[in-house]
Structure formats: C-alpha cells, structure tokens
Amino acid sequence: MEDILSYPFFQRALLGALIIGFTNGCFSAYVVLRRSALVAGSLSHALLPGIAAGILVSGALTAWSAFLGAMIAALLVVLGSLAVARSSRLDQGTALAVIFTIAFAVGLILLKYVPVQVKLEDYLFGDILNISSSDLWVTFGISVFTLVLTTALQRPILLTLFEPSVAAAQGVPVRVLNYLIMTLLVLVMVSSLQAVGCILALGLVVAPGATVFLLTNSTRAMFWGGGVLGAAGAVGGMVLAHYGEFRPGATITVLLGAAFLLAFFFGPRSGFLRRAGSQ
Amino acid sequence: MSIQPDSFSADSGSGHCRHCAHHHELQIQGLAVRYQQVLALEGVTLGTSCGNTLALIGPNGAGKSTLLKAIAGLVPRSAGSILWRGARVSQWHREFAYLPQREDVDWSFPVTVRGLVEMGRYSQLGWWRRWRPLDDEKVTEALKRMHLEDLEHRQISELSGGQQQRTFIARALSQEAHVLLLDEPFNGLDRPARENLSSLLRQLAEQGRLVIASHHDLATVPALFDEVLILNRAPVAFGSVAEVFTPALLARAFGESEPELEEKVPAVVSTAANVSREKENALVPAGL
Numbered sequence: 001m002e003d004i005l006s007y008p009f010f011q012r013a014l015l016g017a018l019i020i021g022f023t024n025g026c027f028s029a030y031v032v033l034r035r036s037a038l039v040a041g042s043l044s045h046a047l048l049p050g051i052a053a054g055i056l057v058s059g060a061l062t063a064w065s066a067f068l069g070a071m072i073a074a075l076l077v078v079l080g081s082l083a084v085a086r087s088s089r090l091d092q093g094t095a096l097a098v099i100f101t102i103a104f105a106v107g108l109i110l111l112k113y114v115p116v117q118v119k120l121e122d123y124l125f126g127d128i129l130n131i132s133s134s135d136l137w138v139t140f141g142i143s144v145f146t147l148v149l150t151t152a153l154q155r156p157i158l159l160t161l162f163e164p165s166v167a168a169a170q171g172v173p174v175r176v177l178n179y180l181i182m183t184l185l186v187l188v189m190v191s192s193l194q195a196v197g198c199i200l201a202l203g204l205v206v207a208p209g210a211t212v213f214l215l216t217n218s219t220r221a222m223f224w225g226g227g228v229l230g231a232a233g234a235v236g237g238m239v240l241a242h243y244g245e246f247r248p249g250a251t252i253t254v255l256l257g258a259a260f261l262l263a264f265f266f267g268p269r270s271g272f273l274r275r276a277g278s279q
Numbered sequence: 280m281s282i283q284p285d286s287f288s289a290d291s292g293s294g295h296c297r298h299c300a301h302h303h304e305l306q307i308q309g310l311a312v313r314y315q316q317v318l319a320l321e322g323v324t325l326g327t328s329c330g331n332t333l334a335l336i337g338p339n340g341a342g343k344s345t346l347l348k349a350i351a352g353l354v355p356r357s358a359g360s361i362l363w364r365g366a367r368v369s370q371w372h373r374e375f376a377y378l379p380q381r382e383d384v385d386w387s388f389p390v391t392v393r394g395l396v397e398m399g400r401y402s403q404l405g406w407w408r409r410w411r412p413l414d415d416e417k418v419t420e421a422l423k424r425m426h427l428e429d430l431e432h433r434q435i436s437e438l439s440g441g442q443q444q445r446t447f448i449a450r451a452l453s454q455e456a457h458v459l460l461l462d463e464p465f466n467g468l469d470r471p472a473r474e475n476l477s478s479l480l481r482q483l484a485e486q487g488r489l490v491i492a493s494h495h496d497l498a499t500v501p502a503l504f505d506e507v508l509i510l511n512r513a514p515v516a517f518g519s520v521a522e523v524f525t526p527a528l529l530a531r532a533f534g535e536s537e538p539e540l541e542e543k544v545p546a547v548v549s550t551a552a553n554v555s556r557e558k559e560n561a562l563v564p565a566g567l
Contacts, residue, residue, distance in 0.1 A: 033388070155401045162388050162398070163379065169352040170372050170402050217389050217434040 004242055009129060016131045016139055017234035017252070020195045021204065023143040025230020027150065027188045028209030029222040030181055033161045037206045038093060039078065039182070042100035043189055046070075046077040047198035049107025051123050055114050066123055067138060067190055070198070074186040077103055079179070126197035126249030128238070135194050142191040146184050150223075153177070158219055195234065196249035203253040204230060207260050214263040229259060303364045303457065304328045305350075305489060310359035312345050319345045322513045323359070327506060329457060332480060332490040334500050334520075337510035337532050343493035344380070346510065347460045350491070351377035363458065373402045376451030380462040381443065386436040392446050393431040396421050399453035421452035425479070441472025448479065459483065461492040465499070477503050500524060 004010050031040055047070040054069020077099050084095035122130070131139075150157065159167035160177050168174045185205070192201045208226040216222055237252030244251070310323040320342035327333050335343040348354045350361055352369055361368045368375065376399075390398075399421070400414045422428050425445040430438065435446060444464055451459050464480075465473050480503070484490050494500060500507060500520065507523050509515040515532040516523045 153406065155404075155406050159398060159401060162385065162390065165348075165353045166351075166377055166379070169375075169377065213389060217391050217432075218394065219389050222389050 010242075012131050012133065012136055013128045013248075014235060014238055016128055016136055017195055017238045017248075018231050019136075019139050019143045020192045021208075021230035021232070021234025021252070022227045023146055023230075024188050024192050024201075024204040025208035025233075026223050026227035027146060027184065028205050028207065028230065029212070029219070029226045030150070030157065030161065030209075031185065031205055032209035032213050033219070033222070034181065036181075036185065037202075037210075039081075039096060040185060040189065040205050041202050042081075042096045043074050043078065043186060044198050044202045045104040046074045046100050047189065047193065047201070048124065049073050049103045049110060051193075051198070052107045052110040052114050056110060064134075064138075066193065070190045070193060071186055073103060073107075074189065075183065078182045078186060082179070082182070122197070123193055124197045124199055125247060126193070126195050126200065128195045128248050131194050139191045139194070142187050146188055149180070149184065153180075154220075154223075157181070161219075196252055200249045200253045203256055204234070207253075207256040208233065211256070211260045211263045214260075214267040230256070233259060302328055303489070304362075305458065306360075306362040306365075307350075308360045308362070310346070310349060310361060311357050312342070312349050312354055313357040314345075314354075318512065320349070320510075320512060321358075323508075323510075325508060325514070325517045327489065327491075329487050329489040330484055331506055332484045332492070332504045333506040333508060334504035335491065335493040335508050335510055336495070336497065336500060337515070338534070340512075341510045341532070342512050343510055344462050346508075347377065347462050347491065347493055350458075351375055351460050353377065373454070374457040376454055376456035376459050378444070378447040378451065378459065378461045378464065381440065381467060383462075384435075384443075386443075388435065391432050391434055392427055392438070392442075392449075393418065393422065395435055395446055396427075396431075396449045396453050399450040399456075402454050417453050417455070421449040424452060425449040439472065440467045441469070441475060444468070444472075444476055445479070448483075456488070458489045458491065461490070463493050463495065465494065465496060473499075497529070 005014075031037055050070035050073025051066045052069070053073065054065040054067075057069070058065035077096070081092050081095040081099050084090055084099070085092040088095075156167070156172045156177060159170065159172050160174050164174050189198075189201045189205055192204050196204055208230040209222060211229060212222045212225040216225060233256040234252050237255045238248050240246070240255065241248040241251035304326060305328065306326045308324055311321040312319045323346060335346055337343055345354060349356055350368065352372060352375070363371045363374065396418050397414075400410075400417060404410065404414065419428075422431055425448055427442065427445055427449055430442060435443065438446065448459070459480075461480075464476060468476060477499075480490050480492070484505070492504075494503070501524060504520060506518065507520050508517045509523065509528055509532045511532045516528045
C-alpha cells in the first residue's frame with residue numbers, strides 16, 4: 001500500500017476519485033428524490049457525441065475540449081427535452097428517449113472522423129490513473145461549485161423536491177430550481193467522466209443516493225451519507241482495482257453496487273429480508 | 280423570497296379576531312379557473328373572515344379542490360380576484376397553508392414528523408437566515424399542540440391517517456399560517472381520529488384562524504362547520520350552516536330529490552336550534 005501511495009500519479013488519482021465520489025454521491029440524493037435516474041441515464045449517453053464533437057471542433061482531445069463538448073451536448077439534450085415536453089403533449093421521459101438516442105447515434109457517426117479512437121475509449125470507460133493536475137482542478141472547481149450552491153439553496157430545493165406546487169405557491173422559483181438541478185447534474189456527471197467514463201457515470205450519480213435512501217429518514221443524512229458512501233466506494237474501488245488489476249471505473253461501480261445490495265437485503269428500515277420475514 | 284408586510288403571530292394570545300381589534304377578511308370576487316379549455320370553476324364570490332370554519336361541499340368534480348388550490352395560489356385564476364386583508368393573496372403566501380389530499384403526498388420522502396414541521400419555518404426564515412432557538416421552540420410547540428411529541432422521529436409514512444393530518448396541521452402552525460386550506464381532511468380517518476381532528480380544527484378557528492376545507496360527508500357538516508359554500512362548478516349557495524344547509528339547496532347542487540337527501544343527511548332537519556346543539560356535541564374534546 002505504502003509503495004503505490006508514493007507515486008504522484010496514484011496520489012492524484014486517489015484524490016480525484018475522492019472528490020468525484022463525494023460530489024456525485026451527495027448530488028445523487030437529489031437525483032433519487034427527484035426521480036431523475038432515467039434522465040441521468042439518458043444524459044450519460046448524450047456525453048459521448050458531445051466529447052466527439054468537442055474533439056472535432058477543437059482538433060485535439062484535451063480534458064477541456066471533452067468537458068466542454070460533453071457539457072454542451074448534455075445541456076442541449078436535457079433542456080431540449082424540457083422544452084419539447086413543455087410545448088407538446090409528450091412527457092419529458094419520451095422526449096428525452098428520442099433526443100438522446102439520436103444524439104448518441106450522431107456521436108457514433110462522428111467517431112469516424114475523430115482521429116484519436118483509442119483515447120476516446122478512455123472517455124467511454126474512464127482512465128483515472130492518467131488524471132492530470134489540470135483535470136484535477138476542473139474536478140475540484142465543479143465539486144466546490146456544486147456543493148456550495150446546493151448547500152446554500154437546500155431549503156428551497158427541499159421544498160421543491162417534496163411538494164413542487166406548494167413550494168411554488170410559497171414563492172419558491174420552482175422552474176428555475178429545476179433547471180439548476182439539471183444543469184448541476186450535467187456538471188457532476190461530466191466531472192466523473194475521467195474516473196468512470198460516460199457509461200458508468202450513471203452509477204456514481206444514482207447508486208449512493210439510492211443506497212442511503214434505504215437506510216435513512218433524513219434528507220440531510222441522505223445528502224452527506226451519499227457523499228461519504230460515494231467517496232468510500234471511489235477510493236476503495238481504486239485500491240481494489242490496483243491490487244486486483246481491474247479497471248478502476250468498473251471496480252468502483254461494482255463496489256457501490258455491492259453496498260446497494262447490502263442495504264437492500266439487510267437495511268433496518270426497508271430491508272428486503274426484514275420485510276419478507278415480517279410477512 | 281419576496282419581502283412581505285409584517286405579519287402578526289397567529290399564536291399571540293388566544294381567541295383574538297372574534298374578540299380583538301383585527302378582523303381579517305378573505306374576499307373572493309367573480310373567480311373562474313380553467314384547466315386548458317375546461318372550465319373548472321366560475322362566478323365564485325364570497326366573503327369570510329378569520330375565526331370561521333368554512334366547508335366546501337358539492338358533487339365530484341364540482342371544483343372544491345380547485346377552489347382551495349386557487350386560494351392557495353397553486354392554480355392560476357382565469358378571471359376574478361382573491362383578496363386577503365385587502366391585498367392580493369400572493370402577497371400573503373406566508374399566511375396561507377395548504378394541506379394536500381392524502382394521495383397527493385409523497386409519503387416515502389425521507390423526512391420525519393419533526394423535519395416536516397421544520398419546513399413550516401422556512402417561509403418565516405427565507406432561504407438563508409440562520410435557524411434560531413426560537414424556531415426550535417415554535418416547532419416543538421406545534422408538535423405539542425398536535426400531540427405529536429412522541430412521534431417526532433417517525434418517518435411520515437409510519438403514521439396513521441389522523442397523525443399524518445395532524446403533522447401537516449403542525450407544519451401550518453409552525454409556519455404561523457393564518458388561513459388553513461384543507462383538501463378532504465377527514466378522508467380515510469376512523470371515527471376517533473375524525474372527532475379528534477374536528478375538535479382541533481374548531482380550536483384553531485376559535486383562536487382566530489380561518490379554516491376552509493373541502494368535505495364530502497354531508498352528515499357531519501353542521502357539527503363541524505360554521506359556514507358552507509355549496510358548489511357545482513358555480514356556487515349554488517353560500518352562508519351560515521343554518522341558512523344555507525337546507526334540503527332544497529343541496530338538492531340543487533347534487534341533483535337528487537329532497538327525500539333521498541334527507542336519508543343521507545339526517546342532520547338536514549335544519550332548525551337553528553338543532554344545528555347549535557350538534558355543534559356543542561362536537562366540541563366535547565374527543566380523547567385528544
């Protein structure tokens with residue numbers, strides 16, 4: 001253990017995993033409470049064409065071009081689906097499904113023109129061991145921005161999540177907050193690209209919140225507990241991946257999945273076994 | 280959150296409104312509400328004031344819930360005005376508490392009884408003001424008044440129907456709301472819980488709050504309420520229970536013949552004496 005910790009690249013990777021796991025874990029509470037897991041799933045697919053387009057426009061695969069491309073594509077998909085849902089008889093889920101599959105397909109076609117195929121795979125599945133100092137700063141910036149904003153706005157967000165119409169009647173700008181939550185969702189998912197890639201990003205931003213939801217009756221505990229669980233899963237996954245020579249992104253996701261299963265079967269409140277036993 | 284005129288505490292002293300200087304009025308003038316193209320409510324005009332309990336009755340789809348939501352500001356008006364203390368209700372949203380129908384609440388939400396009642400303080404505190412010891416006191420006081428102290432750490436789905444209603448009323452109290460808008464509060468409650476809730480609502484009115492509830496059990500209207508609005512998309516009649524709660528007017532709203540209604544509503548032998556006797560019976564505290 002000590003010997004790997006002495007490598008700067010591994011230190012950076014661990015720190016990156018810690019920040020990403022914590023931020024995504026905290027935010028996953030809102031994803032679960034807003035019942036937006038499917039939206040997040042669609043987003044993870046929209047990231048790919050965004051990265052491809054970012055590379056095409058900027059001519060190189062850098063963290064910034066990928067981040068910006070992914071963010072713009074995801075925002076277009078999410079805000080586009082909200083706009084379609086609002087101005088037609090379609091619901092947001094249907095609109096999202098149509099728009100994100102088209103976006104994903106466009107991304108696949110664009111791949112043909114992208115010169116750096118191999119490295120693009122890192123964005124599909126993550127490559128946290130190669131996280132650079134500048135990537136780390138981007139991740140850190142997104143993390144601070146997200147945590148500060150969600151903490152500062154926790155009262156109106158809580159009211160909005162629990163009873164949107166009552167919140168609106170009490171003067172909470174529910175629509176603005178919904179757009180804000182969606183924008184933050186895109187940000188934290190983009191920040192986890194480096195760690196787990198766009199396919200597995202979904203796990204980080206849903207699984208911790210879903211797990212803690214089974215264990216607690218407090219929204220605050222769900223938020224911070226999701227953060228702690230996400231961070232533990234990310235760091236633990238890194239270490240496990242190192243010794244087992246697994247892919248870090250996949251190992252992190254499997255660990256978080258194991259935590260979820262434990263909570264599902266043995267949780268004190270909603271445990272499956274407890275419930276089955278009491279019937 | 281918008282800055283509001285200073286509101287007085289609804290808890291300051293008991294029995295005001297009827298006995299004190301201020302007498303806040305709710306004035307609804309020519310109110311209409313449309314959902315898309317469908318007219319849900321039209322021509323609603325009424326005036327009432329704090330200290331009253333007002334029942335909204337009428338057949339299914341008569342617009343009872345819609346009227347409550349319009350007063351609470353949950354659905355937009357397409358015509359008319361709703362004034363509280365002489366100003367638009369949107370300026371007073373802190374003084375209004377809307378209690379949704381049971382099936383409209385997400386009971387799985389991770390919040391405890393105390394956590395829900397704490398939410399009531401948010402409209403007093405705004406978004407950023409620090410939580411003070413005073414806020415804890417208000418929450419504790421509201422929990423006590425609704426007899427929920429022992430349940431404060433329960434998650435809201437782990438309560439009986441009556442306890443759930445009382446939790447939402449406790450939130451309205453911690454909000455220091457002056458007008459309580461309840462959508463079918465007695466739905467799904469067993470008899471003791473119904474009696475408990477009805478005496479609570481009456482106490483709230485006596486302490487100067489205005490209680491407005493949609494209600495479908497005609498038999499209990501005279502016992503529970505002072506005023507009635509009989510509604511069938513448009514108002515059929517509005518006034519005190521003694522004046523308005525008559526077989527003839529009910530038949531107009533419900534489209535049934537008078538004898539049939541009398542069977543459903545034994546209380547509609549409406550002499551004023553009868554009504555007041557029923558009310559006294561309802562006032563006996565039902566095992567709080």
